[in-house]
Amino acid sequence: MKxxxxxxxxxxxxxxxxxxxxxxxxxxxxxxADGEASGSGNAIYRTVDDIKSSGTVKIGVFSDKNPFGYIxxxxxxxxxxxxxxxxxxxxxxxxxELVPVEAASRVEFLETGKVDIILANFTVTDERAEKVDFxxxxxxxxxxxxxxxxxxxxxxxxxxxxxxxVVKGTTAETYFTENYPDVELVKFDEYNEAYSALQDGxxxxxxTDNTEVLAWxxxxxxxxxxxxxxxxxxxxxxAVSKGNETLLKWINDEIxxxxxxxxxxxxxxxxxxxxxxxxxDKENLVVEGGKV
Amino acid sequence: xxxxxxxxxGNNFLRLLGGLWVTIRISLISIGISLVLGVLLGAAxxxxxxxxxxxCKIYLEVVRIMPQLVWLFIVFFGITRSTGINLSGEAAAMxxxxxxxxxxxxxxxxxxxxSIPKHQYESGLALGLGKxxxxxxxxxxxxxxxxxxxxxxxxxxxxKTTALVSLIGVTEVLKVGKQIIDANRYDAPxxxxxxxxxxxxxxxxxxxxxxxxxxKLSDKFR
Numbered sequence: 001m002k003x004x005x006x007x008x009x010x011x012x013x014x015x016x017x018x019x020x021x022x023x024x025x026x027x028x029x030x031x032x033a034d035g036e037a038s039g040s041g042n043a044i045y046r047t048v049d050d051i052k053s054s055g056t057v058k059i060g061v062f063s064d065k066n067p068f069g070y071i072x073x074x075x076x077x078x079x080x081x082x083x084x085x086x087x088x089x090x091x092x093x094x095x096x097e098l099v100p101v102e103a104a105s106r107v108e109f110l111e112t113g114k115v116d117i118i119l120a121n122f123t124v125t126d127e128r129a130e131k132v133d134f135x136x137x138x139x140x141x142x143x144x145x146x147x148x149x150x151x152x153x154x155x156x157x158x159x160x161x162x163x164x165x166v167v168k169g170t171t172a173e174t175y176f177t178e179n180y181p182d183v184e185l186v187k188f189d190e191y192n193e194a195y196s197a198l199q200d201g202x203x204x205x206x207x208t209d210n211t212e213v214l215a216w217x218x219x220x221x222x223x224x225x226x227x228x229x230x231x232x233x234x235x236x237x238x239a240v241s242k243g244n245e246t247l248l249k250w251i252n253d254e255i256x257x258x259x260x261x262x263x264x265x266x267x268x269x270x271x272x273x274x275x276x277x278x279x280x281d282k283e284n285l286v287v288e289g290g291k292v
Numbered sequence: 293x294x295x296x297x298x299x300x301x302g303n304n305f306l307r308l309l310g311g312l313w314v315t316i317r318i319s320l321i322s323i324g325i326s327l328v329l330g331v332l333l334g335a336a337x338x339x340x341x342x343x344x345x346x347x348c349k350i351y352l353e354v355v356r357i358m359p360q361l362v363w364l365f366i367v368f369f370g371i372t373r374s375t376g377i378n379l380s381g382e383a384a385a386m387x388x389x390x391x392x393x394x395x396x397x398x399x400x401x402x403x404x405x406x407s408i409p410k411h412q413y414e415s416g417l418a419l420g421l422g423k424x425x426x427x428x429x430x431x432x433x434x435x436x437x438x439x440x441x442x443x444x445x446x447x448x449x450x451x452k453t454t455a456l457v458s459l460i461g462v463t464e465v466l467k468v469g470k471q472i473i474d475a476n477r478y479d480a481p482x483x484x485x486x487x488x489x490x491x492x493x494x495x496x497x498x499x500x501x502x503x504x505x506x507x508k509l510s511d512k513f514r
Contacts, residue, residue, distance in 0.1 A: 066474045
């Protein structure tokens with residue numbers, strides 16, 4: 001008798017789970033139908049005219065990624081992305097509503113139209129480009145190599161026969177394994193382990209994203225980023241909901257036009273310079289007018 | 293800047309309290325509704341009707357096996373996707389925590405009810421108590437006594453799990469803490485310790501009265 005009950009409840013549970021997933025399927029079907037019907041005004045996203053007439057543009061940003069998007073001690077949003085977000089609102093002639101997002105939910109915020117634009121240090125990848133539309137890039141990231149002042153490594157050639165520290169699973173690990181098999185890699189799981197290994201001299205240099213090593217070297221006297229840009233370059237761009245062509249075009253025109261006043265160089269000076277120091281070549285990070 | 297100074301720099305401390313208020317609001321409202329609905333669900337789980345019991349059981353299992361994070365995404369993004377209704381992050385969070393809390397509370401209530409031995413009912417009736425007296429003087433006090441530690445346990449779990457809501461754009465106390473640590477990561481790298489200590493203390497301040505209250509309640513029914 002008890003077994004029969006168990007079996008029945010298991011079947012019922014399975015049926016419910018199935019119907020739930022079926023609902024989910026229908027739901028996403030509806031969304032794509034909405035997307036196709038965008039011409040008739042049923043879209044999940046808002047066009048430039050919709051945003052202008054509502055009077056507020058909603059932009060998703062990071063609230064805890066200093067120096068790109070963060071909230072300072074007075075509760076104000078600051079950073080490289082925020083500087084651009086403010087300008088977008090100004091040029092649209094609307095109020096700015098900043099929505100705090102997390103790395104893991106950036107795509108969903110756009111897919112459901114809960115924000116108009118994501119400006120959250122969003123790296124352009126093929127996988128993401130299937131779900132959202134990226135505008136022209138406004139920043140780029142590559143690898144950097146930091147080493148002690150006493151033996152600065154300034155080129156890939158200097159690395160031959162040296163011990164290079166990398167963090168497991170990062171692009172640095174893949175890049176050096178594939179391109180420089182004769183460099184001895186010392187691998188760690190965590191960033192702080194890698195940094196203490198560099199300070200202890202357990203390796204001759206450390207490589208990871210240049211934005212990361214540049215900021216660290218600035219905080220740790222005695223270390224220099226000898227190679228500021230290496231390997232394949234990733235770009236960082238604003239993103240809008242898939243199919244929101246008017247807004248995408250507006251942002252692209254905006255980025256192109258802003259090149260005239262060197263906007264992103266000024267943005268760098270205002271928000272990143274204090275973190276990366278004066279020695280850094282801006283051209284390794286800033287993308288002006290969408291031209292990488 | 294020293295680590296502890298970060299706590300009081302600008303309006304950081306006020307922001308932490310503001311975040312704490314968000315945490316309290318979401319968790320206490322959902323705990324309150326869950327208590328009421330959970331008692332009803334628990335009662336429904338003990339009825340003779342098999343269909344009712346099966347439905348309750350399915351609800352409980354479905355809620356239990358899906359992580360709260362998945363529920364948050366389903367309610368916050370899924371509802372907008374399928375119906376176009378745009379819930380605020382906080383409303384979505386309260387719905388999710390009520391769905392979850394009700395399921396767990398229902399099971400606790402059911403467990404407490406069936407744990408009362410049959411002879412308690414029989415002895416009560418043998419003493420000539422009426423049905424209301426039987427439940428009022430014998431069964432319910434014992435049930436509450438068995439229930440309170442579990443309810444407090446569930447409540448504190450719910451309070452702590454509210455930290456997940458930052459994923460749907462709600463800034464609760466832990467998220468404010470992360471913002472403060474990150475804003476000062478170059479000026480005060482050791483701020484993390486102080487900020488987390490302050491948050492630990494704040495969680496303690498909300499959870500401690502709950503356990504005092506539960507002690508009072510179970511003493512009362514001893």
